[in-house]
Amino acid sequence: MKTRRDFIKTTLAAGAAVALPSLDVTAAGANGVPDLITVRGEQRAAMLDRALQSCGGIGAFVKKGQKVVIKPNMSWDVPPELGANTHPDVVARLVQLCRGAGASEVLVFDHAIDSWERAYKTSGIEAAAREAGARVLPGNDASYYREVAIPRGVALKSVKIHSAILDSDVFINVPVLKQHGGAAMSACMKNLMGIIWDRGAYHRNNLHQCIVDILTVKKPDLNVLDAFSPITRNGPRGRSDSDLDQSVRQLLISADIVAIDAAASRMLGHAADGIEHVRIAAALGIGQGDLGKLKIERVKLTA
Amino acid sequence: MIIAVLVFALALAAFIDFRDLFPNNLKHLVASVQFVPSAFSFATAFRVSALACLVVLMLTLAFGRVYCSVICPLGILQDAIARISAKIRRVPPYRLPFRKARNALRYAILAAAIGALALGWGGLALAWLDPYSNFGRIVSTFFRPSAAAINNIAASITSALGYSAAVPHVDVGLATVGALLPPLVIFMLITLMASLRGRLWCNTICPLGTLLGLVSRYSFWRIDIDKDACQKCADCLHACKAQCIDLRTSEIDFSRCVACYDCISVCGQGGVKYRRRGLVAKRPSESSKINTLDDARILANIPANSRRRGFIAVAATGALSVVLARDASASDEGRRANDSGIERLEQLDNPDVVAPPGGFSTARLLAQCTACQLCVSACPSHVIEPAVLQYGSLTGLLKPRLDFDKGFCNINCTVCADVCPDGALTPLTPEAKQTTRIGLACIAHSRCIIVKDGTACGACAECCPTAALQMKEIPNYPEPVPVVDTRYCIGCGACQYACPTQPKAIVVSGLATHEKAELFVQEQVKPATTDDFAF
Structure with a gap:
């Protein structure tokens, strides 16, 4: 118990340290908050801290006493250095920050494709998130999911969503950027296939449209995209570390899931509207797909 | 008793473990010390676990069929069934009369099992007669899904109480009907036999029980009735699960004794003794006990050691001949699929x-x-x-x-x-x-x-x-x-x-x-x- 108390103290201190300078930014004017922030750097946790600083700190998204759910990509029984899952450093830092901001509970889960126990373990996320103070939930049984109607859905009229998403106050989406054999790109929108029960239904009923349809009922409050070393071929699982582009070294955050995916598509060498689900989502007004209309902050952190 | 419970608990846990919490090397260890698996690895690809079957044979030669009482999970399962069934029927466990050995049947089954091995049918015969494998099938087919279902009920209750996913849901993994029926029949048969006749399965059907029974005829230490001390109160007979104590002649058929020692602990007169073979009075009845069945006499008269070697050799050649015979046809199929x-x-x-x-x-x-x-x-x-x-x-x-x-x-x-x-x-x-x-x-x-x-x-x-x-x-x-x-x-x-x-x-x-x-x-x-x- 002692270590837990110590841990909460330190994370509170860390959270405050991040939150304090950022209060100045918001004080300077709400209009000054960028729509999309990308940070190039060497350490993922520091990059996340810096990115959040530009939009008011984690406190701009998480209030005291709120229940937070964090959805990383931890679908694969693949170690962190192979880039198939979100890096545990990003998830752990995010959990720490949420606890520091006074979240009553931080939940982490994914509907894994590989055996969930193995994927949770090998990805390193389960251990890191637990140590940072999160509760890690399974997603392997239909009983964890609840049916939600999608009145504005084109291909999908209803979908079963994990109850952790439905019952939380704040929803933070933390994917890793990857080339994807089926959907061309896996970033923030594609990552939400891990909050639903029946993946097959998406594949059967026009994959790209389904990826967009669910956003008409549930959108993340914050998207954090780990683009430190994206898989650029053989995705989304990747075959070896030779599939990774180690030169990218970025981390993006945005409350606009379309904006951040449009930017991500550029990083994989596509046009901003080169990915079908990004194009459909922008056309439906889910978010802003035109990078020219966004206020983007680009930060370079020197090590 | 303690060892038996421990071995049984480990074996049960290895097969029930629906959350993969039990270490895999321990699972392997628990299973590989069993006689038939160990003999198989002895005959095919030698591993350390292959020595287990030799240890079992030596134990039997020294003390009698201790394998059947404390190592064999199917034997221990039968004891558990007999006790539970006695509780349900509100009768004391066992209290069975002495019965003559069904030698014709048991030696015929042993001979059939060995014959099957020699003919390359070992994979079929041993799969169905090996007590450890029968235990594995029963637990894996019935106990494991039951335990998983109970886990899932617990999971639903905990999430209803607000501790969502404190107990994760697991796959119940019920086998298909075709895969469910054979172990069900055997389970029912064993339940019936264990409830009504103690270790009847081990002493008539199980070829391993019969084999170890043959070895135990030469055991160094054995249970015997001290004719001077015995008052023929029949307490030992009532405790015996193998129906092998004949009080009329004051003889114990040690080939059927599963070495549970319940008779010794129950005897107040010191009439049942565990002693070295040398001290036992020469018994003329020994040879007459052996059934006239030819197979049995041949088997029984070969020294224990060479019989084992023979068994292993037969198992090896049997297994190999099947492999060689079938591999030829197999490879074409592989190529066909490769296009x-x-x-x-x-x-x-x-x-x-x-x-x-x-x-x-x-x-x-x-x-x-x-x-x-x-x-x-x-x-x-x-x-x-x-x-x-x-x-x-x-x-x-x-x-x-x-x-x-x-x-x-x-x-x-x-x-x-x-x-x-x-x-x-x-x-x-x-x-x-x-x-x-x-x-x-x-x-x-x-x-x-x-x-x-x-x-x-x-x-x-x-x-x-x-x-x-x-x-x-x-x-x-x-x-x-x-x-x-x-x-x-x-x-x-x-x-x-x-x-x-x-x-x-x-x-x-x-x-x-x-x-x-x-x-x-x-x-x-x-x-x-x-x-x-x-x-």
């Missing part, structure tokens, strides 16, 4: 059975596997299930096969072969596992969502761990479609499991002889953009 490019709807609809990695070939697996179901219950991906007639013969009944409609074989996982106690599945290193081809994926583009509906899918390529399956532009199709490069495919079934359409557009067909796949190696990717931020 690619043409749509083989009939192969998709009737794929060949897939044997677990480490089995090397269907024939080898069927000859050595005793169908104990340890791999079935240990598989973390829940993809291994007991075959019914998929292997095309009775020998294959309840032996492990992979069902890719239920799950897929994780490329990094080596659990099934790690736990296998009899060497039917040989352990693979993680590197070897990644290139062990157990089957090949076949695609029918005419069934594929991309072709049929014109929408994106790629669920199969998404899951392929070897990069054998890639989305490629090929003539006649406007969009990229999945294409298998058979050089890299290992037949893990991830693609088949992920394929969202019915009937499946991609199906893995098993190889009768497993192969080594090539490793997909590429150069380091070039950076996608040269710009600092790319946008």
